[in-house]
Amino acid sequence: MIKLSNRLQKIASYITPGSRVADIGSDHALLPVYLLQSGIAVSAIAGELNAGPLAAAKKQAADAGLAGRLQVRQGNGLAVLQGDEADTVTIAGMGGGLMKEILEEGHERGKLAQVQELVLQPNVGEDIVRSWLLEKGWYLKAECILEEDGKIYEVLHAQRTSNAEQLNGALYDGSFLGLAWQKETTRALLVHMGPHLLRSGGPILIMKWQSELQKLNRICGQLAESELPQAAMKRTQIQEEIIKIGEVLQCLQTAND
Incomplete structure (x- = not known):
């Protein structure tokens, strides 16, 4: 075989x-x-x-x-x-x-x-x-x-x-993370990072997103050197994403301890 x-x-x-x-x-x-x-x-x-x-x-x-x-x-x-x-x-x-x-x-x-x-x-x-x-x-x-x-x-x-909407509703309910975010924000992070993956956690998932945070921080550093207003807006968006991912990783690492 x-x-x-x-x-x-x-x-x-x-x-x-x-x-x-x-x-x-x-x-x-x-x-x-x-x-x-x-x-x-x-x-x-x-x-x-x-x-x-x-x-x-x-x-x-x-x-x-x-x-x-x-x-x-x-x-x-x-x-x-x-x-x-x-x-x-x-x-x-x-x-x-x-x-x-x-x-x-x-x-x-x-x-x-x-x-x-x-x-x-x-x-x-x-x-x-x-x-x-x-x-x-x-x-x-x-x-x-x-x-x-x-x-x-x-x-x-x-x-x-036939009941995919109901099942997905429960799957993408991020209350298990215990974060004080709006439901839409939490749902977007679950789509981004994986609803099953965030429930199971594990070192590979944490490693992936720690690496992603490093990339985002590098991009922020590059955008900071630009004087264009679009760059400043993009930098703010990325900084907000960094904060959210960091909070999720903190939850995962706390759960693994």
């Missing part, structure tokens, strides 16, 4: 057994090959836009003897899906902005109409993806954060459910 990285293994662990899976931006098709070999998926589609990875994915499927169960298709995003072919869609290894564009276009074209779960791993811009899921009525059932080869990744598992 093919061996996956920890990142791809975590994605695989969220997929409901017995699913028909479409892996978008599949690269070398490692994930769908593993899902078929392990019996998690009953069928799979590997979607890839670029010719090089597409050829590699076809070779991977052939070498694994899965050419009959794994369809490798060339296309942009969810355009590779035709009708009711997938219960689960996975997208990994790209920015949150691009991921949102793929999901939005697929949503508009009805490509997600029969899909029951999404497993998403944006490299950056996780908040963009969470916002899209909220807007479109997907329930964020789970999420995790992990470090591999010096990089930090977040994996989001969303499900289609």
Whole structure:
């Protein structure tokens, strides 16, 4: 059986057994090959836009003897899906902005109409993806954060459910943080940092946001050297963000002590 990285293994662990899976931006098709070999998926589609990875994915499927169960298709995003072919869609290894564009276009074209779960791993811009899921009525059932080869990744598992609004309402209720903020402010921070992640805490999450605070402080220092009024406004906004993230980290660190 093919061996996956920890990142791809975590994605695989969220997929409901017995699913028909479409892996978008599949690269070398490692994930769908593993899902078929392990019996998690009953069928799979590997979607890839670029010719090089597409050829590699076809070779991977052939070498694994899965050419009959794994369809490798060339296309942009969810355009590779035709009708009711997938219960689960996975997208990994790209920015949150691009991921949102793929999901939005697929949503508009009805490509997600029969899909029951999404497993998403944006490299950056996780908040963009969470916002899209909220807007479109997907329930964020789970999420995790992990470090591999010096990089930090977040994996989001969303499900289609009739009571998503109620479930998301409870999930994005930030009262557990115990911070004296307006509800809208707390909700925005949960979208930004991850509602499940903030509940579970942990050293990797703290490390990620400590690093983010260092970046924001550097940006503030650069903006302070500018005389433009826009720079001053931006600096004030970032300083407010720094304070809020710092308060959340203090809560997490206190909980871990």
